[in-house]
Amino acid sequence: MSAPTKKQVLFVIDSLGCGGAEKSLTALLQRLDYTRMDVDLAIAIHGGVNTSAVPPQVRVIGFLPGGWKNAVGRYANALALRIMRLCGKKRHGAEIAWHTRAWTFGRMRKRYDVAIAYQQGVPTFFVATKVDARRKYAWINVDLTPAGYSPGMCRKFYDRYDGVAVVSEMLRKPVMNGGFAAADRLMTIYDIVDSEAIRAAAAEGTPPAAVAPGTLRIVTVGRMTPQKNYPLAVRAAAILKEKGLKFVWHFVGDGIARDHVQTLIHDLGLQDCIRLEGMRPNPYPFFAAADIYVQTSSFEGFGLTLTEARLLGRPVITTDFAVARDQIRDGINGLISDMTPEGVAEKILILASDSALRGAIASCAAAEVNHTARTESRKVNTLICAD
Numbered sequence: 001m002s003a004p005t006k007k008q009v010l011f012v013i014d015s016l017g018c019g020g021a022e023k024s025l026t027a028l029l030q031r032l033d034y035t036r037m038d039v040d041l042a043i044a045i046h047g048g049v050n051t052s053a054v055p056p057q058v059r060v061i062g063f064l065p066g067g068w069k070n071a072v073g074r075y076a077n078a079l080a081l082r083i084m085r086l087c088g089k090k091r092h093g094a095e096i097a098w099h100t101r102a103w104t105f106g107r108m109r110k111r112y113d114v115a116i117a118y119q120q121g122v123p124t125f126f127v128a129t130k131v132d133a134r135r136k137y138a139w140i141n142v143d144l145t146p147a148g149y150s151p152g153m154c155r156k157f158y159d160r161y162d163g164v165a166v167v168s169e170m171l172r173k174p175v176m177n178g179g180f181a182a183a184d185r186l187m188t189i190y191d192i193v194d195s196e197a198i199r200a201a202a203a204e205g206t207p208p209a210a211v212a213p214g215t216l217r218i219v220t221v222g223r224m225t226p227q228k229n230y231p232l233a234v235r236a237a238a239i240l241k242e243k244g245l246k247f248v249w250h251f252v253g254d255g256i257a258r259d260h261v262q263t264l265i266h267d268l269g270l271q272d273c274i275r276l277e278g279m280r281p282n283p284y285p286f287f288a289a290a291d292i293y294v295q296t297s298s299f300e301g302f303g304l305t306l307t308e309a310r311l312l313g314r315p316v317i318t319t320d321f322a323v324a325r326d327q328i329r330d331g332i333n334g335l336i337s338d339m340t341p342e343g344v345a346e347k348i349l350i351l352a353s354d355s356a357l358r359g360a361i362a363s364c365a366a367a368e369v370n371h372t373a374r375t376e377s378r379k380v381n382t383l384i385c386a387d
Contacts, residue, residue, distance in 0.1 A: 116139065
């Protein structure tokens with residue numbers, strides 16, 4: 001009797017950089033049932049800190065066009081972006097890129113049983129129109145409205161999918177209310193956290209440089225992009241310094257906003273308080289060393305770094321973005337602040353002055369058990385292997 005035919009599966013994502021979607025995807029790829037499926041992973045930008053976490057069973061391919069089409073498409077995209085700025089119009093860069101460059105992408109030659117766009121934007125547009133598959137699913141990893149996506153454009157693509165996964169239960173509401181996808185297409189599949197790997201990485205990695213005795217160590221990890229709102233953290237640090245708090249705040253990450261953040265630090269005279277640590281392949285020793293972990297995002301789809309910090313028993317403070325309360329119970333396993341420098345500084349000062357509260361929040365966080373590596377990978381395996 002011949003063995004059953006394996007499912008042919010495609011995942012598509014922009015890159016394997018340091019974002020939450022990338023970390024979640026590589027954790028998922030490590031838990032797929034390769035006795036039942038062959039998996040291709042198509043990426044636009046090769047390299048990235050999560051590349052080494054891709055299992056050897058996965059065939060990594062590119063999906064960006066090459067040659068003259070790529071050159072012309074990039075020129076048209078740059079021109080469109082400039083015109084939009086001059087006209088004062090705002091549109092997400094992925095939507096502009098697709099409007100100007102969709103014609104440059106050829107159809108994938110291979111036909112798949114299941115194709116998964118593991119990210120909104122270009123991966124979603126590409127899988128919907130350039131991939132032949134019996135079933136297609138799209139992942140939404142971010143709150144689409146504040147991210148700048150257009151419901152009119154996105155809905156046309158999401159309607160072509162068999163299902164749309166949101167990465168937190170609270171993300172359903174803004175996706176539905178924003179008109180991006182129909183309610184009956186939505187399902188919740190949380191970002192996957194590899195608890196054992198994170199704890200091991202925190203213990204094995206290089207710890208941050210020592211600070212003077214009595215100095216509070218604050219840590220923020222994430223890409224330096226407008227979404228992560230590092231300038232808010234810098235302005236909160238200025239308030240803390242003015243109040244006389246002795247602290248060092250580590251910013252771990254890099255990105256397009258770094259120059260602006262560095263200038264703001266200099267202008268506010270905070271070079272002695274804030275350390276720009278850059279991109280770290282293993283940021284977890286910084287999590288583990290934090291007295292307080294702070295997230296100042298304007299919006300998220302879930303907020304994976306909050307989960308990682310709590311997994312390592314750190315007391316966390318987060319701004320009140322739309323889905324923050326999906327995982328943070330204010331005053332119990334973390335504190336939620338107003339999305340202002342004053343609000344963030346106030347919460348930091350509360351934890352800095354109340355060691356009992358800080359310890360209680362840390363203990364609550366450390367006692368939580370994250371089952372996503374088992375539960376969410378099971379959901380995806382079942383989804384892929386369904387007849």
